[in-house]
Each structure stands twice: as C-alpha cells, then as structure tokens.
Amino acid sequence: MSYNIKNSQPGNSPAGISSGDKWREWCDRHAGSFFIAPAVTLILIFAIFPTIYSMVFALSRVRFTGDGLQFRYVGFRNFEKQFFGSSEMHFLGRTEPVSILGMIIFAVIVVAVFWWLYRSWKTASWVRMLGRSISAAMAIFLGWILCASLLSGNSIGTLYTTLFYVLFGCAVQFAIGTGLAFLCSQPIRGKNFFRVLFFIPLMVTPLGVGFAMRMIADVTKGPFEPILGLLGLQDWVWSASPWSARFVMVICDSWQWIPFIFICMLAALENVPRDHVEAAQVDGASSFQIFREVTWPQVVPVAVTVLLIRAIEAFKIMDLPNIMTGGGPGSSTESMTLHSVYIWRANDLGSSAAIAYLLLILTVVVCASFFNYVVLGQIRKART
Amino acid sequence: MKDVIVKFDPQNRSLMERLFEPPAIGKMAPFTKVAVYSFLAIWSFFVLFPIYWVVITSFKDAAAVNQGPNFIPFIDFQPTLDAWRINFTADPYCDIASIARQIYLLAHNSVVFVLSPFVSLQPMEPQICKIYLAFTNSVVISIISTIFCVAVGSMAAYALARIQYKPKFGNIMIFVLLILVVILISTYSGIPWWMSSAVALALFFFLARSIGRHFKMSLGNGDILFWMISQRILPPIVVVVPLYVMFQAVGLLDTHLALILLYAVANLPIVVWLMHDFFANLPIELEESAQLDGATRFGIFWEIVMPLTRPGLAATTLLILVLNWNEYLFAVFLATVKVQTMPIMVAAKNTGEKGVLWWEMCAVTVVMIIPVIIMSVLLTRFISKGVLLGAVKG
Numbered sequence: 001m002s003y004n005i006k007n008s009q010p011g012n013s014p015a016g017i018s019s020g021d022k023w024r025e026w027c028d029r030h031a032g033s034f035f036i037a038p039a040v041t042l043i044l045i046f047a048i049f050p051t052i053y054s055m056v057f058a059l060s061r062v063r064f065t066g067d068g069l070q071f072r073y074v075g076f077r078n079f080e081k082q083f084f085g086s087s088e089m090h091f092l093g094r095t096e097p098v099s100i101l102g103m104i105i106f107a108v109i110v111v112a113v114f115w116w117l118y119r120s121w122k123t124a125s126w127v128r129m130l131g132r133s134i135s136a137a138m139a140i141f142l143g144w145i146l147c148a149s150l151l152s153g154n155s156i157g158t159l160y161t162t163l164f165y166v167l168f169g170c171a172v173q174f175a176i177g178t179g180l181a182f183l184c185s186q187p188i189r190g191k192n193f194f195r196v197l198f199f200i201p202l203m204v205t206p207l208g209v210g211f212a213m214r215m216i217a218d219v220t221k222g223p224f225e226p227i228l229g230l231l232g233l234q235d236w237v238w239s240a241s242p243w244s245a246r247f248v249m250v251i252c253d254s255w256q257w258i259p260f261i262f263i264c265m266l267a268a269l270e271n272v273p274r275d276h277v278e279a280a281q282v283d284g285a286s287s288f289q290i291f292r293e294v295t296w297p298q299v300v301p302v303a304v305t306v307l308l309i310r311a312i313e314a315f316k317i318m319d320l321p322n323i324m325t326g327g328g329p330g331s332s333t334e335s336m337t338l339h340s341v342y343i344w345r346a347n348d349l350g351s352s353a354a355i356a357y358l359l360l361i362l363t364v365v366v367c368a369s370f371f372n373y374v375v376l377g378q379i380r381k382a383r384t
Numbered sequence: 385m386k387d388v389i390v391k392f393d394p395q396n397r398s399l400m401e402r403l404f405e406p407p408a409i410g411k412m413a414p415f416t417k418v419a420v421y422s423f424l425a426i427w428s429f430f431v432l433f434p435i436y437w438v439v440i441t442s443f444k445d446a447a448a449v450n451q452g453p454n455f456i457p458f459i460d461f462q463p464t465l466d467a468w469r470i471n472f473t474a475d476p477y478c479d480i481a482s483i484a485r486q487i488y489l490l491a492h493n494s495v496v497f498v499l500s501p502f503v504s505l506q507p508m509e510p511q512i513c514k515i516y517l518a519f520t521n522s523v524v525i526s527i528i529s530t531i532f533c534v535a536v537g538s539m540a541a542y543a544l545a546r547i548q549y550k551p552k553f554g555n556i557m558i559f560v561l562l563i564l565v566v567i568l569i570s571t572y573s574g575i576p577w578w579m580s581s582a583v584a585l586a587l588f589f590f591l592a593r594s595i596g597r598h599f600k601m602s603l604g605n606g607d608i609l610f611w612m613i614s615q616r617i618l619p620p621i622v623v624v625v626p627l628y629v630m631f632q633a634v635g636l637l638d639t640h641l642a643l644i645l646l647y648a649v650a651n652l653p654i655v656v657w658l659m660h661d662f663f664a665n666l667p668i669e670l671e672e673s674a675q676l677d678g679a680t681r682f683g684i685f686w687e688i689v690m691p692l693t694r695p696g697l698a699a700t701t702l703l704i705l706v707l708n709w710n711e712y713l714f715a716v717f718l719a720t721v722k723v724q725t726m727p728i729m730v731a732a733k734n735t736g737e738k739g740v741l742w743w744e745m746c747a748v749t750v751v752m753i754i755p756v757i758i759m760s761v762l763l764t765r766f767i768s769k770g771v772l773l774g775a776v777k778g
Contacts, residue, residue, distance in 0.1 A: 024680060031681035035543030038536045039612065039652060042727060047615050048629065050623035052563055056571050069629060071571050077686060093425070127494060178426060183420050196764045197428055203760035205710040207727045208749045209732070212434040215742060219640040223437060223453045255434065263767060281406070287416075316619050319712055323734060337621045337713075349625060356622040363617055 026225075051360075057353035064347065067186065088353065089356075090331055094154035101146035109143035135369040138362075158331060158339040161246065162359070165335060166314040167270035169250045169257070170307055176254065177261025178303070182291070184262075185269035187348055195266065202259035210323030213252035217324065239325055242332030249333050253320055257313075261306055269295065269303035301382045304375045308367060315363045336362075396746050411594035435753070442467050442746035449742050467743040475513035482512040486520050490640070497641070510722065515748065518729035525725060526708035533648035533708075534701050537655025538663075538693075540612065542685055544605050544656070545663035546671070551608070554599030555592045562588050577633060609660060616653040624717045631718060636721050646718065647708045654707070655700055662696040663689065706759050726752045 015193065025148070034144045058078055074091040075338055082091040113136045120132055142163070145186065149156045156164075184194055216222050219237055228234060238244040272295050318337040327334035334342070336359040344352040397405070399573065403415045409652070412420065443463035456458035470684040472478060489508045496505045510517060543549075562584045627646065636642045653736040666689065674684050690697065712727040719728060730752055 003740075027682070028680040032543060032547045035539045035681070035685075036549070036608075037447035039656065041542035042536065042617055042645070042649050042652065043612065046627065046646060047623060048568075049563060050559075051618065052560075053626035053630075054622050055569050056567055073572070108668065180424075183423055186416075186420055188412075188417075188420060188424070190531055192768055194424055194428070195768055196761055197431055199764045200435075200757055200760050201431055201768070203706045203710075203752050203756045203763070205712075205727060205730075205756060207710075207712050208753045209434070211730070211745060212438045215746075216434055216437055221449060221452060221742075223433075223455065225453050243487075255430070263764075267767070288732050312617050316621075318621075323731070337619060340621045344625060345755060348395070351624075353625055356619065356625070359619050360622045363619060367617055375706065 012145055013281055051112045054353050057349055058357050059365075060350055062349035069349075072247060074350070078350045079358070081351060082358065089157065091159055091355070093157035093160060095145065095148040096154070097152065098148050099152040102152040105151055106144055106147040109147070110140060113139050113143075131368075131372065134365060135332060135373075138365045138369070149172070155242065155261040155332070158334045158336050158355075159299050159358075159362070161332065161334060162315065162317070162336045162362075164246060165250060165253065165317050169253050169314055169317075170310055172250060173254050173257050173261050173310065174303070174307060177258045178264045178265045180258070181265035181269055182295075184266055195263070198262050199259050201256050204256065206256065206319040207323065208250065209256050213320070214324045215257070217248055218251070232345045240329060242329060244318060245325055245329060249324065252324065253314075253317065257310065260310060264306045265299065268299040272298045298382075301375075304378045306369075308370055308375055311370065312363070312367055315359065322338050413424070424479075425587065435757075438746050438749055441742055442750050444743050446741075446743070454522065461597060462562075467741075467747040470744055471515055471747050475515075477511055478513040483516055483520065486510060486512045486517065490520070490524055493642075497639075500768045510556050514729060515722070515751075518726050519751070521640070521719075521723050522726040525640055525647065526705055528640075529644040529647040529708050530651075530659065530701055532644065533651050533704055534655055534659075534697065537652050538659040538690075538697065538700075538747075539685070540652075541656045541659035542663045542689060544609050544612075545660055546668075547605075547607055547681075549608060550602040552592075552596055552599040553598045553601040553603060556603075558591050558596070559588055592622070609656070612656045613653045615649075620650065620713050621733060624714060628717055637718060638722050640723050642718050642726070643723060644712045647711055650711070651704045651707055655704060658700050658703075659693070662693045666692055695766060695769070699763060702759055702766070706756050706763070709756055736765045 014137040034210050056071065059072050059075060061077075063070045063072075081087050081341055088095075115324075117132060117136050120129070122131065124253060145159065148154070150160065161347070180198060184191055188194075213384060216224070217238065219225060228236065276294050276298075279288055280294050316337055317335045320339065321333040321335055322341075325333045327338055331339070336355055340352045340359070343355065404411075404413050406413045406416075440455075440457055440463075443457060443465070444461055445464050445466050446456065446459035448454050457463045482527075489510060493507045496507045499505060512520075565582045566577075566584045569575055569580050631637045631642050670688060670692075671684050674688055710727065711725075712731070715723075715725045716731070717726050719725060724732075725750075730745065730748050733748060734740060
C-alpha cells in the first residue's frame with residue numbers, strides 16, 4: 001500500500017488511490033448513515049425533543065419575564081387542575097350527580113373490560129398484558145366519564161367533544177364514503193370525472209372550508225334560509241344549542257373528509273377481482289349478498305387502515321370549530337387542541353401543555369389499541 | 385345451467401324483470417342505473433355547492449350579502465368586482481413591481497442570512513401589500529419545504545428499504561436520558577442551552593462507543609420505519625409551544641426558515657411511508673448489477689432508483705405541496721408578522737371591527753383555494769393510475 005502511494009505521481013496514478021476516490025469510497029462506506037441521518041436528526045430536533053420539553057412546561061408554572069420564560073416546578077398541579085380542580089368542568093364536563101342508568105352501564109363496561117383482560121391472561125406474554133392493561137385502564141376511565149357526564153344527563157367537556165368528533169365523524173364519513181365508492185365502482189360512465197370531482201374537498205384548505213361552511217350555515221344570510229323558512233324554523237339557530245352545534249361541526253368536517261375514505265375505498269373496491277363478483281352474479285346472488293359475502297371481506301383490511309389514519313387526523317381537529325363558532329356556545333364545540341390554544345392565549349402555558357399532553361396520551365392509547373386489536377387482526381386474517 | 389341461460393335471456397322478459405334485472409353480466413339494470421346516477425348527481429351538488437357559494441359571494445357587494453341568500457348572478461344580484469379591487473389593488477404597493485421586489489428581497493435576505501456569521505449585511509425591509517406578501521410567502525415556504533421534505537424523506541425511505549440498520553436499544557435509552565438531563569439543566573439552571581447540548585452530544589458519542597458495545601438487544605429496520613411513521617400521531621399542539629420557545633432562543637421566530645423546517649418535519653412521516661412502499665416494490669436486481677459495476681450508493685439512488693419511481697415521487701410531492709399550503713396551526717404560532725401565510729391572512733379577515741366582511745373574505749379565500757383545486761385535479765390523475773394507494777393496502 002505504502003509503495004503504491006509513494007509511486008503515485010499526478011498523471012499516472014494507480015487506480016483507486018487518488019484523494020477524490022478515497023473520499024468517494026469513504027462516503028460510500030458510510031452511505032447508510034448519510035441516507036438516514038437527516039430524517040432522524042430532523043425528527044429528533046423538531047418532534048422528539050419538543051415532546052419531552054413539553055413535559056417541563058406541563059410540570060411547571062411558566063411566567064413571561066423580561067429575559068424570557070421563567071419556570072417554577074409545581075409537580076402535577078397542572079394535570080390535577082384538569083381532573084379535580086378549576087378546569088374540571090371545561091375538560092371533563094359535569095360529572096355529578098351520577099344517575100342509576102349511568103352506574104349500571106359503567107358496571108357493565110367494567111365487567112366487560114375485566115372479562116376481556118381475564119380471557120387473554122393465559123395466552124399473552126407480559127409485554128402484551130401490560131399493553132392490554134393500559135388499554136383497559138383507558139377504557140374504564142373513558143367509560144366512567146361517559147357514564148357520569150353524558151349518560152347521567154350532564155354536559156360534556158372538551159375531552160368528550162373531541163371523542164365525539166372522532167367517533168361520530170369517522171362513522172358518518174366511513175359510511176358515506178364507502179357508499180359513494182361502492183356506487184363509483186359499479187360499471188358507470190364518467191368514473192374518472194366523479195373521482196376528480198369527489199376528491200376536491202379533501203384538498204381544499206381547512207380554513208377555507210371553515211369560512212365556506214360558516215357562510216352556508218348562517219341562518220339569516222346563508223342559502224338554507226328559504227328552506228328553514230319553509231319548515232317554519234326561522235328562529236332556530238344551530239349555534240345556540242351545544243348538540244346541534246356539534247352536529248353541524250361533524251357535518252362540515254365530513255364534507256372535507258369523506259373524499260379521503262372515498263378515494264381509498266374506491267381503490268380497494270376496484271382491486272376486488274371482477275370475475276369473483278360476476279361468478280356470484282351468475283349464481284344468482286343479489287347485489288347485497290355479493291357485497292356482504294364477496295366484496296366486503298376483501299376490502300376489510302384497507303377499510304380498518306383507512307379508519308385508523310382518519311382517526312389519527314381527526315384527533316387534531318381545530319380549524320373548523322375555531323372559525324365557525326370560536327368554540328361556543330360556551331366551550332361546547334371546543335376540541336382539545338382548541339382548548340389548549342385558548343389557554344395558551346390566556347398565557348397559562350403550563351395548563352396548555354398539560355392538555356396537549358393529555359391529548360397525546362389519549363390519541364396514542366386509542367390509536368394503538370385500535371391498531372393492535374383491530375387492524376393487525378384483520379390484516380392477519382386476510383393473509384391466511 | 386339451463387336456469388342461468390333463461391335468466392339472462394334478453395328477449396323473453398317481463399317489464400319488471402327488464403327494469404330490475406341486469407341485461408347482461410357486468411351491466412346494471414335500468415332502475416339501478418337511474419338510482420346510481422341520481423345519487424352521484426346529488427353528491428356532486430353537495431361537493432360543488434360550497435365552492436360555488438364562496439365564488440359567487442366574492443362578486444357580491446354588502447347589500448347583496450346582507451339582504452339574505454342570493455343564488456344566481458345577474459338574476460338575483462348584480463355582480464361587482466369591489467371585493468377583488470379592495471383586496472388586490474386598493475392598498476399601496478399592490479402591483480407587479482412590488483411583487484418583483486419582494487421576490488428579490490427573499491433572495492437577498494436569504495443570502496444575508498447565510499452570510500450573517502461572516503459578514504454583516506443589512507436585510508431589506510418588505511414593501512408590499514398584505515395579500516401579495518402572504519401569497520409570495522405561502523408559495524416560497526410550501527415549495528422549498530416540499531422539496532426539502534421529499535428529498536430527506538425519500539432518502540430515509542430508500543435506506544430503510546435497502547440497507548440493514550441495527551441500532552442498539554441501550555444507546556437509544558442513553559440518548560433519551562441525555563435529552564432529559566439537558567432539558568432539566570437548561571430550564572432550571574442558568575447554563576445556556578447550546579453548551580449543555582454540546583456536552584451531552586459529546587458524552588453520548590463517548591458512551592455509545594464505550595458502554596454501547598456491550599448492549600445485546602437491537603432494533604431493526606421495521607422498528608425505525610414504524611417510529612418515523614408514528615410521528616404523525618403526535619398532535620402538533622404538543623410540540624408547538626416548546627418549538628416557539630426554541631425558535632425564540634435561536635432567533636428564528638417569524639422567519640421563513642422556521643416554517644420551512646417545521647412543515648418538512650410534520651410531513652416527513654407521510655413521505656417516508658409512501659416512498660418506502662415504492663422503493664420496496666422495485667426489483668432489486670437492477671441495483672445489484674449497478675453495484676457490481678462499481679456504482680456508489682448515492683449514484684444508484686440518484687441515477688437508477690429515483691427515475692424509476694418518478695410517478696410516485698410526483699404524486700407524493702403534489703400531496704405534500706397541498707398539505708404545506710393548507711397548514712395553519714404552526715403558522716399561527718410561529719409566523720406573527722413578516723411571514724404570514726395565506727391561511728393566517730385569511731383568518732385575520734375573520735375578525736373585523738365592522739363585523740365579518742364576507743365578500744372581501746371570499747375573494748381572498750378563492751385565491752387561496754384555486755391552487756389546491758388545480759393540484760388536487762392533477763393528483764387524482766396519479767391516483768386513478770393506482771399510484772399512491774399501495775401503501776394503504778398494507
């Protein structure tokens with residue numbers, strides 16, 4: 001080696017020894033690190049680090065001073081406030097008094113959850129058991145809040161408002177989106193036209209959707225005013241009652257998100273082999289039977305994956321309620337993200353971070369549970 | 385067999401059968417056809433109506449809006465261009481020259497920013513009306529951020545599809561622990577953040593080289609991929625407050641760079657997820673033969689793999705471009721004055737002293753949503769070819 005280097009003159013150097021080649025070779029040897037390092041670094045700096053840093057906010061009382069922020073450690077005071085203190089009404093809703101119905105349903109939920117845990121006790125490893133216990137704890141907590149607030153006739157807080165947007169919104173969007181995809185997967189003309197048209201709302205800026213919906217839902221200047229007049233509802237204002245406001249929110253959110261379900265489900269439905277369907281038709285099956293027995297089992301894995309993605313995005317909802325109602329009436333259309341933003345505006349950074357963290361925990365536990373117990377199960381079933 | 389032939393014999397059928405039974409396999413019965421097309425027509429109306437309403441409202445004046453609903457231009461109300469004029473030409477510096485100056489300013493200021501550690505140059509002050517400022521900001525931020533995000537994301541996705549990684553679990557734990565220590569030290573004591581992070585980084589490399597060798601448990605490519613994709617679950621509100629403080633500490637608050645970086649990271653999981661699927665489906669033989677011919681990893685990636693995934697790359701780029709254009713939450717926290725994007729600009733119209741001026745807001749909204757509608761039409765062309773949805777099929 002040293003012999004080669006000694007004899008290498010510019011102009012007649014032996015192959016692969018010039019400094020440029022060395023550099024090239026060194027780069028190639030470490031290509032693995034170079035390829036992945038930028039992405040990992042970016043995620044570490046702008047996602048992981050702030051997530052951990054956010055915990056410091058959540059555990060402190062933060063004050064703006066002349067030279068930046070001043071942190072004072074207060075333990076879990078910010079979280080305590082959301083569950084038992086001054087913000088309890090805002091976050092959880094009214095949880096007292098609990099009605100008999102609520103108690104009975106809560107008892108049923110607890111029994112069901114423990115039965116589910118007991119069933120997997122023997123087969124699962126301890127890691128899985130830990131995961132299941134976390135899911136079970138979350139289920140019991142959410143069940144208790146549900147029974148104590150909604151089922152006892154009390155008002156609900158931002159926690160359940162968010163869950164309402166996620167669960168009810170996903171259900172509506174999935175039903176309509178799949179229905180449309182099924183219609184479009186029939187042998188119709190202009191399929192591509194409908195595909196382009198139905199896809200557009202998904203891409204429209206959520207903020208623009210918020211404004212458009214706010215104008216359309218306006219009861220005096222909006223286009224529905226004549227229809228409401230015909231129905232004798234001139235004095236009805238949807239934004240005055242909490243539940244109608246929440247329903248309007250879900251409808252407007254659906255306008256934007258149905259296309260997502262539609263486009264994914266359409267791709268899945270078109271993937272179902274045509275001859276399976278036609279064979280069933282020859283055998284004299286009705287279209288409903290064909291859908292239930294032939295098409296549906298083949299698209300379930302895609303359906304649950306799409307639902308998971310939709311649920312993940314739905315937990316982040318904020319633009320629509322922010323624009324349309326500003327969270328009102330009261331705080332009844334505030335999602336948890338919006339709740340956190342409003343508290344941030346009121347300069348209570350600690351509580352804001354605490355609520356954001358609670359949202360993170362809620363999202364992760366719900367989505368991970370759904371992924372582990374539904375999506376993976378369906379994918380495994382489809383593979384066998 | 386005989387039954388089947390009779391059932392699909394088009395001649396001998398009663399009227400009811402003709403209406404409700406398909407004439408041939410793979411076709412629809414007339415009644416079903418009518419039902420399907422009417423449902424599709426109704427839904428098309430639902431999709432188009434809000435957009436139509438926004439567009440016509442932008443041509444109304446105050447009277448036409450406040451009188452109650454007016455549906456059809458020239459019949460129900462007389463369209464005017466007032467709202468457009470107020471937004472796009474009324475303010476000072478609302479002309480092509482100002483836009484040209486703004487574009488020059490962006491180039492000039494970025495050069496100044498890059499050279500700022502070495503030479504002190506004076507950055508230019510923007511001199512342009514609000515709407516054009518927001519529009520140029522949105523264009524610049526979303527395009528640069530998209531290119532950056534797709535480049536970084538597809539590199540990582542390619543690496544995860546082709547190169548084996550085995551990060552030690554223990555090293556990751558050490559890293560997280562060090563981050564915690566850095567955060568605690570720099571918040572509750574007076575030590576500057578850059579000093580503690582530099583020390584921690586050095587310490588990490590030292591520990592990883594010394595203790596790290598003895599760890600047994602290691603993760604695989606699937607774990608890294610899952611980790612990257614799962615970043616999408618993280619609600620942006622969790623990170624936005626710390627990011628505000630971080631950017632303030634390094635003096636990047638209210639700059640283009642901050643938004644470009646953040647948008648890139650927010651969409652990185654999507655890019656990695658989609659591109660990984662494309663790369664994993666490419667035949668590996670091509671790359672292996674190139675490797676035998678002496679091509680480097682970078683050469684293979686740039687000259688062989690990227691051209692092969694061009695449709696997927698284009699579709700992903702379009703999707704990310706749209707998402708960047710629409711982003712609101714990060715911008716509302718981190719872009720206060722100078723780098724207002726279109727959504728911020730529109731949201732600011734929501735609160736006026738004279739109530740909401742619908743017609744003005746609609747004009748701005750139309751300008752905001754026209755680019756995304758064009759892009760979504762382009763994107764659908766890729767989707768109908770089957771690009772982009774492979775990843776969902778898992």
